[in-house]
Amino acid sequence: MTHPAVPLCDILGQYQALQPEIDAAVLRVLASGQAILGPEVAAFERELADYCGAKFGLGCGSGTDALLLALHGLDIGPGDEVILPPFTFFATLGSILRVGATPVFADIDPLTFNIDPDQIEKKITRKTKAIMPVHLFGQCADMEPIEQLAGQFGLHVIEDAAQSFGSCYERRKCGTLGVVSCFSFYPSKNIGTLGDAGAVTTNDEAVYKKMVALRNHGSEVKYFHKYVGWNARLDAIHAAILRVKLPHTEEWIAGRREAAKRYDALIEEYRLHGVFHRPTVKPYGRHTFNQYVVRVAPHDRDAMVAHLKKEGVGCEIYYPLSLHQQECVKHMGFKEGDYPHSEAAAKAVLALPMFPEITEQQQRRVMDVCASYMRQSVKLVA
């Protein structure tokens, strides 16, 4: 019997469910003739800021642009140090390097995969300008001690909330947990468009105004350039698509959280709890499960990935190499062993299929395939 494939995330399914509204929104933009900025982008920015509870929202071309806008908007550049975790998507590091600042890593909490606040203080120097916590996989970093350190040492907090739209720390939503908060609307994110898009939110009017200019070549008045900005604009078509999707955020987050609960129970039911270390959910916030990431014994991980893929089950390794070990930062002199928790996570993590509409049947199929891998590997050992 052949089983239907289970995708890692179902972008097409979500489009099909909303197709009439999304198509109408795209056609509305095409018919308006206003494809660059304009009313769709402005309306999305208001709706985004309202959802997050922030004063200002600003759409941009991607999550990477959002990080660059935040760093440039806060005048961070050469000679400045920014503290970040080594276990995150490359853009967190890349944006710091691209503004000419110096990245300083603080290792992660091995259970949540987020930056460990206890590792931060010893990394602060006179050159430190900002801390950039990443809310990985949908769970907020532990913000209270980070905010305390930032206050004590006069540092900016820039949230990389690319994977955590709608997540909360205590009762505060992502988008209000830093002086600038950065989002990605890449298709697989909690809300994603059908292309690239991102946004920043802030309560700081001066920084907001600077980022508005930076997004459009640093210009407040057309053809007069106050700053060296670039083209970081959000396309109106993507703003229109995101306006269709934004009202579904809570329902989709509920779907992801339900699916995570089901995985937790199924791992138990299939007696895979000795194989998978389930995600650690901190009581301080709302995890939105952009990804459901388990930890597997490193000697099993890659073979299990190959088996899942062979059986038509989507999976991914976020991320296979800690950032301090990437080729492009070799010249910075980091060594193996510098960030042991990040290095260990890179060898053990495995993301299972996760999207709001995933069914119990699909999740059982994932578990069946994982269990069949375990049976096969036990036989091989015997």
Ligand SMILES: Cc1ncc(COP(=O)(O)O)c(C=O)c1O
């Ligand atoms: C943690 C993190 N930061 C930044 C980004 C960059 O976002 P984008 O791909 O929209 O540029 C991503 C995207 O995957 C991300 O996961």
